[in-house]
Amino acid sequence: VNSDPIVTLVRQVQARDARAIARAITLVEDHDPRAGQLLAALDPQPIDGMTVIGITGPPGAGKSTLTGQLISRFRGEGQRVGIIAIDPSSPISGGAILGDRVRMMEHALDGDVIVRSMATRGRLGGLCAAAGAAMRIMANGGCSVVLIETVGVGQSEMDIVSLADLTLLVLAPGLGDEIQAMKAGLLEVADLLVVNKSDCPGAETLTLEMEAVTRDRSLVCRTDALTGFGVAELTDRLLALDREHRDDGTRSKRRGQAHEREVIDWAIELLRPWLSVAAKELDCGRADDPRQLAGELLAGLGLAGKVE
Amino acid sequence: VNSDPIVTLVRQVQARDARAIARAITLVEDHDPRAGQLLAALDPQPIDGMTVIGITGPPGAGKSTLTGQLISRFRGEGQRVGIIAIDPSSPISGGAILGDRVRMMEHALDGDVIVRSMATRGRLGGLCAAAGAAMRIMANGGCSVVLIETVGVGQSEMDIVSLADLTLLVLAPGLGDEIQAMKAGLLEVADLLVVNKSDCPGAETLTLEMEAVTRDRSLVCRTDALTGFGVAELTDRLLALDREHRDDGTRSKRRGQAHEREVIDWAIELLRPWLSVAAKELDCGRADDPRQLAGELLAGLGLAGKVE
Numbered sequence: 001v002n003s004d005p006i007v008t009l010v011r012q013v014q015a016r017d018a019r020a021i022a023r024a025i026t027l028v029e030d031h032d033p034r035a036g037q038l039l040a041a042l043d044p045q046p047i048d049g050m051t052v053i054g055i056t057g058p059p060g061a062g063k064s065t066l067t068g069q070l071i072s073r074f075r076g077e078g079q080r081v082g083i084i085a086i087d088p089s090s091p092i093s094g095g096a097i098l099g100d101r102v103r104m105m106e107h108a109l110d111g112d113v114i115v116r117s118m119a120t121r122g123r124l125g126g127l128c129a130a131a132g133a134a135m136r137i138m139a140n141g142g143c144s145v146v147l148i149e150t151v152g153v154g155q156s157e158m159d160i161v162s163l164a165d166l167t168l169l170v171l172a173p174g175l176g177d178e179i180q181a182m183k184a185g186l187l188e189v190a191d192l193l194v195v196n197k198s199d200c201p202g203a204e205t206l207t208l209e210m211e212a213v214t215r216d217r218s219l220v221c222r223t224d225a226l227t228g229f230g231v232a233e234l235t236d237r238l239l240a241l242d243r244e245h246r247d248d249g250t251r252s253k254r255r256g257q258a259h260e261r262e263v264i265d266w267a268i269e270l271l272r273p274w275l276s277v278a279a280k281e282l283d284c285g286r287a288d289d290p291r292q293l294a295g296e297l298l299a300g301l302g303l304a305g306k307v308e
Numbered sequence: 309v310n311s312d313p314i315v316t317l318v319r320q321v322q323a324r325d326a327r328a329i330a331r332a333i334t335l336v337e338d339h340d341p342r343a344g345q346l347l348a349a350l351d352p353q354p355i356d357g358m359t360v361i362g363i364t365g366p367p368g369a370g371k372s373t374l375t376g377q378l379i380s381r382f383r384g385e386g387q388r389v390g391i392i393a394i395d396p397s398s399p400i401s402g403g404a405i406l407g408d409r410v411r412m413m414e415h416a417l418d419g420d421v422i423v424r425s426m427a428t429r430g431r432l433g434g435l436c437a438a439a440g441a442a443m444r445i446m447a448n449g450g451c452s453v454v455l456i457e458t459v460g461v462g463q464s465e466m467d468i469v470s471l472a473d474l475t476l477l478v479l480a481p482g483l484g485d486e487i488q489a490m491k492a493g494l495l496e497v498a499d500l501l502v503v504n505k506s507d508c509p510g511a512e513t514l515t516l517e518m519e520a521v522t523r524d525r526s527l528v529c530r531t532d533a534l535t536g537f538g539v540a541e542l543t544d545r546l547l548a549l550d551r552e553h554r555d556d557g558t559r560s561k562r563r564g565q566a567h568e569r570e571v572i573d574w575a576i577e578l579l580r581p582w583l584s585v586a587a588k589e590l591d592c593g594r595a596d597d598p599r600q601l602a603g604e605l606l607a608g609l610g611l612a613g614k615v616e
Contacts, residue, residue, distance in 0.1 A: 039599045058367065060483075132598060175368075259598060263587045266602035268576055271611070279571045290440060290567060291347045294574035302610060303579070 006034050010041045013141045016080070021114055021141040028133040029118070031269075039133055046139035051242055054164030055149045056189070061172040062196040065225035067149050071107050073235045074145045080112045082138035084131055086150035086160060114138055126272075128159040129265040132258070135163065159265075161189055163258045165251050166242055168234075170194045171210070173202030187213060191241055194234060198222040274301075314342050318349045321449045324388070329422055329449040336441040337426070339577075347441055354447035359550055362472030363457045364497070369480040370504040373533035375457050379415050381543045382453045388420045390446035392439055394458035394468060422446055434580075436467040437573040440566070443471065467573075469497055471566045473559050474550055476542075478502045479518070481510030495521060499549055502542060506530040582609075 009027075012020030028035045053070070057063050067083065074081045107113040116134055118127060135146050150160055161167050169190035174197075187193070193214060195207045203222065210220045221237060223230035245251040278297045317335075320328030336343045361378070365371050375391065382389045415421040424442055426435060443454050456472055469475050477498035482505075495501070501522060503515045511530065518528045529545060531538035553559040586605045 036599055036603065039597045042597070044596065129599070136597075259596075260584075260587045262598035263590065263601045263605065264580070264583045266599045267583050267587070267605050268579075270599075270602055270606060271576075271579070272572070274611075275572045275575050276568075279568045279575075282571065288352065288567075289347045289350070289444075290570035291344055291437070291574045291578075293571045294578055295344065297571065297575050298578060303582075 006037045006041060010038060010140070013137060014043065016142040018111055018114055018141075021137055022116070024137045025116055025130075025134045028137070029130050035133075039136065042136050042140050046142075047136055050135070050139045050144055050146060051166070052135060052146045052148065052164045053238065054161040054167035054189075055147055055170060056161050056167060057170035057172075057194075058175055060175055061170045062225045063149055063170045066168075066170055066194065066196060066223060066231070067147055068107065069223075069225050069228055069231040070147060070235065071113055073231065075107070075110065075112065079144045080114070080142045082114045082135070082141075082143035082146040083116065084134055084138075084146060084148045084160075085115065085117045086127070086131070086148070114141065114143060126265060126269040128163065129262060129269050131160050132163055132262040132265075158189065159261065162254075162261060165245065165254060166191045166238060168192050168194055168238070170196050171206060172197040173200050173206045191219070192234070192237060193220045195220065195222045196225050198224045198230060314345045314349060318346060318448070321445060322351065324450040326419055326422055326449075329445055330424070332445045333424055333438075333442045336445070337438050343441075347444065350444055350448050354450075355444055358443070358447045358452055358454060359474070360443060360454045360456065360472045361546065362469040362475035362497075363455055363478060364469050364475060365478035365480075365502075366483055368483055369478040370533045371457055371478045374476075374478055374502065374504060374531060374539070375455055376415065377531075377533050377536055377539040378455060378543065379421055381539065383415070383418065383420065387452045388422070388450045390422045390443070390449075390451035390454040391424065392442055392446075392454060392456045393423065393425045394435070394439070394456070422449065422451060434573060434577040436471065437570060437577050439468050440471055440570040440573075466497065467569065470562075470569060473553065473562060474499045474546060476500050476502055476546070478504050479514060480505040481508050481514045499527070500542070500545060501528045503528065503530045504533055506532045506538060 009020055009024055013024050024038060027038060032038075055063050055067055055070075064085075071081050071083070107115075116138075118130060118134070131148065138146055148160060148164055167190050169187065169192070171193065172195070193210045195203055195210060197203060198207075207220060207222055211217045214220060218237070221230060221234045223234055225231065242251070245254075275297065278300060279293075282293055282297060317328055317332055321332050332346060335346060340346075363371050363375055363378075372393075379389050379391070416423075424446075426438060426442070439456065446454055456468060458468055475498050477495065477500070479501065480503070501518045503511055503518060505511060506515075515528060515530055519525045522528060526545070529538060529542045531542055533539065550559070553562075583605065586608060587601075590601055590605060
């Protein structure tokens with residue numbers, strides 16, 4: 001009888017126990033010393049078959065409602081669905097958004113919908129590493145689809161979207177100039193553009209604009225997530241694109257890049273506590289050049305020649 | 309005669325040459341091999357006297373217009389003002405937001421307003437290090453005030469706000485639920501709350517709500533940045549708070565923490581190219597546990613015992 005708690009936890013995850021999945025992700029997020037053991041004990045196979053869909057876009061575009069609709073579609077096919085919601089609110093005062101999301105989704109009581117909220121604040125980086133680990137744990141827990149929902153602003157959020165096999169950019173008419181300007185950056189990471197709230201004024205113009213930008217009408221979908229209009233067509237295009245990317249090597253290439261990014265992010269996460277202690281110990285005035293001090297700090301690690 | 313181009317550039321910066329300031333910041337942002345020499349050659353004194361003001365808030369709250377008003381106030385006192393605008397759009401397709409900002413500011417032709425846009429994408433992290441360096445360069449270039457404007461979402465943006473001596477959180481009525489929920493996280497980093505668009509419906513309610521949250525009415529200011537209403541009072545409170553923080557040690561404590569963060573961020577920036585090469589050289593399958601591979605990668609650096 002092996003009574004190692006981590007071995008037991010991994011077995012529970014693989015028996016599709018939703019609480020064990022949550023506990024395993026928390027353990028990694030909290031930098032528990034046993035996190036390495038847990039991740040190494042996971043079966044590497046399940047993630048190969050899983051599809052990871054990134055859903056990004058400005059606040060107010062209706063991402064959560066659309067996510068809820070996509071969950072319904074995948075659940076209708078009997079798939080177990082994981083959701084990683086990158087929550088821009090604080091872990092301290094936060095939780096409001098996740099609450100809203102769960103309510104909106106109406107999947108809160110479905111045991112085959114595994115929702116995980118991750119905060120972008122309150123931790124020093126490592127969001128990409130933590131989200132990647134959550135994907136692996138969810139895959140071991142029987143999820144065949146994972147949806148990563150994030151407000152598409154900022155470096156760390158973009159890094160997370162890059163973990164996805166396919167990315168939806170959700171836009172809506174009438175969100176104001178500053179918000180719409182963000183789509184410039186977001187367009188580069190999107191596989192499909194969704195013009196949501198398709199019955200609102202301005203939806204037609206936004207659709208034409210997006211079709212002009214992509215130069216391919218088949219990459220622009222119109223939906224109304226509240227009523228479900230257009231969601232079936234969107235799902236079909238999404239799955240067709242997934243098959244295409246599996247066949248032409250795009251998926252495999254993206255996964256390779258994402259894997260490399262995860263390795264680098266983990267290396268930084270593992271180094272960070274040491275760097276933090278070393279930075280505190282540096283005998284320096286506030287006015288001293290931080291770059292030079294960083295060089296001295298790395299020299300103390302015996303790395304000076306390698307890194308500069 | 310010293311003809312070292314970096315020595316010359318630093319001299320030009322210290323002669324308040326706006327183009328030299330821009331060139332120096334670009335050199336650091338581009339990871340030029342001479343970046344270390346340049347930063348080490350800066351005079352460490354000027355940043356001591358400079359005041360750094362962070363301006364954050366959700367998209368559409370009117371941050372750029374308010375920034376323009378604050379610039380006018382500080383320019384009216386004869387101060388040279390630096391602006392670091394963290395641009396959520398891409399460096400590739402972007403520029404639109406900066407263009408808007410400059411137009412809105414109506415300070416584009418004022419040689420004593422130094423505007424610098426920094427992208428949150430297209431570079432692997434290091435935004436905090438780059439923004440810190442830009443502050444030091446602007447201080448050497450004669451700026452006595454630096455305004456850092458950022459959309460208050462995401463880890464890297466929050467890290468940047470933490471470089472500021474004082475932070476304004478700009479809110480506005482009618483921005484929708486998801487956007488308003490963000491303020492929960494933002495409230496923790498704010499020194500003053502600004503309810504902008506104070507003549508719009510809902511401004512009164514939002515002000516009362518914010519006064520209830522902060523439990524201190526003096527920390528909530530109402531402005532209408534378009535007309536300038538409330539901006540004089542806001543500036544007065546800001547300067548009073550700055551004096552208070554200088555006297556009670558808050559400023560000095562924050563600067564110490566920010567300096568530590570900059571050192572760590574620089575250390576990661578210096579390590580990143582090495583990690584990236586090492587990650588590419590790892591002989592691994594995509595399914596392998598990235599955390600374990602990261603450990604092996606650090607072991608190759610001779611760090612395994614130190615960091616795990």
